[in-house]
Amino acid sequence: MDFSPFPFFFLFLFLLQNPIFASNLHKIKLLRSEPELLAQPTSPDEIPPTRYFEVTKPIQLPKTKPCSYHILQHDFGFTYGKPPVLANYTPPSHCPSSKFSKIVLEWTATCKGRQFDRIFGVWLGGVELLRSCTAEPRATGIVWTVQKDITRYYTLLMKDQTLAVYLGNLVDKTYTGVYNVDIFIHFYPVVNDDLAYGYGGAPADLILPISRNLPLNDGLWFEIQNSNDTEVKQFKIPQNAYRAVLEVYVSFHENDEFWYTNPPNDYLAANNITDTPGNGPFREVVVTLDGKVVGAVWPFTVIYTGGVNPLLWRPITGIGSFDLPSYDIEVTPFLGRILDGDTHSFGFRVTNALNVWYIDANLHLWLDLKSGRTEGEVLNYIEKPLVESLVSDFVGLNGNFWTSARRSVWSTGWVRSSLGNITTSFIQDFSYNNSMVMGNDGSLQTVNQIIHFNDSVHAMQPSSYVHFISETYRRFLLKLYTDQLDQGNDTYLSVANVTLGFDVRKFKSAAFGFASSFLKNLQNAEGSIIVKNNLVVSGSGSTQEDYNSKSNDFCYFRKVSSSNYTILHDKEGNPCKKRSRTPLGFGFGKKFPFLLF
Numbered sequence: 001m002d003f004s005p006f007p008f009f010f011l012f013l014f015l016l017q018n019p020i021f022a023s024n025l026h027k028i029k030l031l032r033s034e035p036e037l038l039a040q041p042t043s044p045d046e047i048p049p050t051r052y053f054e055v056t057k058p059i060q061l062p063k064t065k066p067c068s069y070h071i072l073q074h075d076f077g078f079t080y081g082k083p084p085v086l087a088n089y090t091p092p093s094h095c096p097s098s099k100f101s102k103i104v105l106e107w108t109a110t111c112k113g114r115q116f117d118r119i120f121g122v123w124l125g126g127v128e129l130l131r132s133c134t135a136e137p138r139a140t141g142i143v144w145t146v147q148k149d150i151t152r153y154y155t156l157l158m159k160d161q162t163l164a165v166y167l168g169n170l171v172d173k174t175y176t177g178v179y180n181v182d183i184f185i186h187f188y189p190v191v192n193d194d195l196a197y198g199y200g201g202a203p204a205d206l207i208l209p210i211s212r213n214l215p216l217n218d219g220l221w222f223e224i225q226n227s228n229d230t231e232v233k234q235f236k237i238p239q240n241a242y243r244a245v246l247e248v249y250v251s252f253h254e255n256d257e258f259w260y261t262n263p264p265n266d267y268l269a270a271n272n273i274t275d276t277p278g279n280g281p282f283r284e285v286v287v288t289l290d291g292k293v294v295g296a297v298w299p300f301t302v303i304y305t306g307g308v309n310p311l312l313w314r315p316i317t318g319i320g321s322f323d324l325p326s327y328d329i330e331v332t333p334f335l336g337r338i339l340d341g342d343t344h345s346f347g348f349r350v351t352n353a354l355n356v357w358y359i360d361a362n363l364h365l366w367l368d369l370k371s372g373r374t375e376g377e378v379l380n381y382i383e384k385p386l387v388e389s390l391v392s393d394f395v396g397l398n399g400n401f402w403t404s405a406r407r408s409v410w411s412t413g414w415v416r417s418s419l420g421n422i423t424t425s426f427i428q429d430f431s432y433n434n435s436m437v438m439g440n441d442g443s444l445q446t447v448n449q450i451i452h453f454n455d456s457v458h459a460m461q462p463s464s465y466v467h468f469i470s471e472t473y474r475r476f477l478l479k480l481y482t483d484q485l486d487q488g489n490d491t492y493l494s495v496a497n498v499t500l501g502f503d504v505r506k507f508k509s510a511a512f513g514f515a516s517s518f519l520k521n522l523q524n525a526e527g528s529i530i531v532k533n534n535l536v537v538s539g540s541g542s543t544q545e546d547y548n549s550k551s552n553d554f555c556y557f558r559k560v561s562s563s564n565y566t567i568l569h570d571k572e573g574n575p576c577k578k579r580s581r582t583p584l585g586f587g588f589g590k591k592f593p594f595l596l597f
């Protein structure tokens with residue numbers, strides 16, 4: 001056999017020179033014919049471009065007319081390994097108001113021809129605003145738009161900055177797609193001053209980049225290459241901070257693009273397989289402050305637009321692929337250790353990592369504008385070490401693998417500022433289960449994985465009865481079935497079914513209010529490809545998605561399905577009865593900043 005007897009995924013997020021590793025050559029070869037698989041009309045110019053999209057709720061906008069700025073236009077052709085594309089950013093100057101209740105980043109791109117899915121990032125002053133993956137084009141062209149609420153970066157956006165965009169693309173005779181990109185920022189002026197900072201609470205007073213410095217060739221993210229690799233960034237904070245949140249961006253590529261399908265090393269060794277990534281299916285991102293663990297991220301399994309079977313993600317893209325989630329770690333309990341005016345360092349590592357993870361972060365800081373100094377102390381800190389277990393019963397290439405893991409991180413500390421002496425606790429609880437089956441001598445693989453990622457922040461000031469609680473419960477689901485069926489005559493059928501989804505529940509309570517929200521997002525996709533002599537000769541893909549979001553002030557659902565580029569059903573609406581709007585605000589305003597969650 002000229003390739004490993006193993007279920008595989010067709011399109012790697014393509015980062016290195018084509019082709020990446022000799023052993024994956026067959027996967028890439030498969031794709032050479034793939035974009036033409038679904039017969040297209042003879043004169044592509046007459047066909048309008050296909051619009052790809054990620055299902056998400058619309059951003060709630062105020063009724064004011066936005067001031068919009070076109071901050072970048074660029075065609076990304078030969079950009080791989082080059083410096084990011086830069087632009088000078090200046091805050092809005094000809095807007096009737098200088099206060100905004102909503103700020104929205106808009107990315108719009110077109111592409112035509114054939115191209116891989118490419119990871120990209122958008123940074124302002126080194127602070128990452130968007131991590132995303134391009135859509136894969138077709139001969140008749142595609143267009144897609146990503147809109148992201150970037151109001152939380154308010155203070156950053158009110159100063160002159162350098163905008164940096166890295167999208168590493170390569171163009172040749174086969175991979176002809178150039179990504180034509182436009183970036184806009186829309187500023188929505190406030191309706192009235194009470195809502196000056198939006199419905200969610202006050203954005204940070206200062207945001208420090210925890211990323212690599214310009215100038216460089218590549219993205220500003222750190223690259224984690226193996227499980228021993230810790231990437232560190234030094235920083236210094238003002239001595240009057242009273243709250244700190246580290247927002248972490250994560251994406252996984254090459255040998256770890258499908259980390260949740262990686263078999264354990266003993267299975268690979270027993271079968272003499274050397275060209276398939278291993279280290280088992282468990283990964284976690286660990287964040288340290290001056291070498292001590294302050295939190296972790298057990299990431300959602302984003303499948304990029306070329307992943308598993310690219311036809312599954314056209315035009316409905318995989319959950320999170322156009323706007324990768326970032327994860328917040330409350331570091332307020334540790335503030336007392338870093339208020340000394342000295343240099344400190346955040347570190348990132350990934351348990352069991354294989355090459356390569358792209359990680360960076362933004363440190364959101366709230367400053368006490370009434371005093372030059374705050375003080376604090378860590379009161380309690382418990383890091384229950386990771387407990388990981390693996391059970392397997394494989395014989396030859398067939399078998400079952402159960403991997404599970406748990407971790408908790410618990411910290412409490414006080415910070416005294418002009419707001420009072422507030423004690424903050426941050427608790428993270430994680431659990432992970434992955435059950436994997438290998439069958440048909442390695443050509444069949446199923447994976448069934450659940451991650452629980454819960455955290456809570458409690459902030460208390462006994463003297464003034466301030467008591468704030470925010471709890472978040474996340475569940476990430478992934479079910480994957482892939483099989484290759486030999487059809488004889490050098491032909492085989494490759495089938496894949498994917499269930500991908502998450503649900504998140506949030507509760508917030510403060511002295512004068514209570515709010516909750518719920519979001520469930522689930523995709524079911526199935527597709528198949530017929531491969532003859534290592535070339536795809538035909539294929540199909542269908543996807544259904546169910547999105548359901550409820551909160552005190554806004555509800556939204558969408559049910560949509562597609563097959564072979566065509567939308568079959570699409571329904572959206574507001575499932576809640578009309579009721580009076582109760583903005584999440586509790587009346588604290590800027591004074592008590594914990595309303596941001």
Ligand SMILES: *[C@@H]1O[C@H](CO)[C@@H](O)[C@H](O)[C@H]1NC(C)=O
Binds near residue numbers: 226227228
């Ligand atoms: C990590 O470090 C350990 C101890 O030095 C070493 O045994 C192991 O081979 C290293 N792993 C990698 C992937 O470099």
Ligand SMILES: *[C@@H]1O[C@H](CO)[C@@H](O)[C@H](O)[C@H]1NC(C)=O
Binds near residue numbers: 270271272
């Ligand atoms: C793996 O390789 C070793 C040494 O070449 C050989 O003895 C063994 O039979 C091989 N095992 C399998 C399952 O092919």
Ligand SMILES: *[C@@H]1O[C@H](CO)[C@@H](O)[C@H](O)[C@H]1NC(C)=O
Binds near residue numbers: 414416421
């Ligand atoms: C702040 O509150 C904590 C917990 O009640 C207490 O241990 C600490 O001494 C207080 N700090 C100051 C400066 O009052």
Ligand SMILES: *[C@@H]1O[C@H](CO)[C@@H](O)[C@H](O)[C@H]1NC(C)=O
Binds near residue numbers: 430
């Ligand atoms: C996370 O919260 C959910 C809902 O309360 C609970 O069922 C689950 O056991 C929690 N998981 C962990 C690891 O704490």
Ligand SMILES: *[C@@H]1O[C@H](CO)[C@@H](O)[C@H](O)[C@H]1NC(C)=O
Binds near residue numbers: 450
């Ligand atoms: C993982 O599996 C164990 C054993 O089957 C079970 O007790 C636990 O609740 C599971 N956890 C999750 C998050 O599904």
Ligand SMILES: *[C@@H]1O[C@H](CO)[C@@H](O)[C@H](O)[C@H]1NC(C)=O
Binds near residue numbers: 489
């Ligand atoms: C196998 O492929 C050859 C060449 O494409 C064709 O002539 C032959 O009819 C095929 N046989 C079967 C059983 O499909």
Ligand SMILES: *[C@@H]1O[C@H](CO)[C@@H](O)[C@H](O)[C@H]1NC(C)=O
Binds near residue numbers: 481496526
């Ligand atoms: C995969 O999806 C197809 C189409 O919905 C279904 O017929 C088949 O039973 C599924 N297979 C598995 C193993 O889930």
Ligand SMILES: *[C@@H]1O[C@H](CO)[C@@H](O)[C@H](O)[C@H]1NC(C)=O
Binds near residue numbers: 541
């Ligand atoms: C998609 O393509 C497959 C294979 O050509 C076909 O069986 C299926 O009916 C198509 N779906 C639609 C909705 O046309």
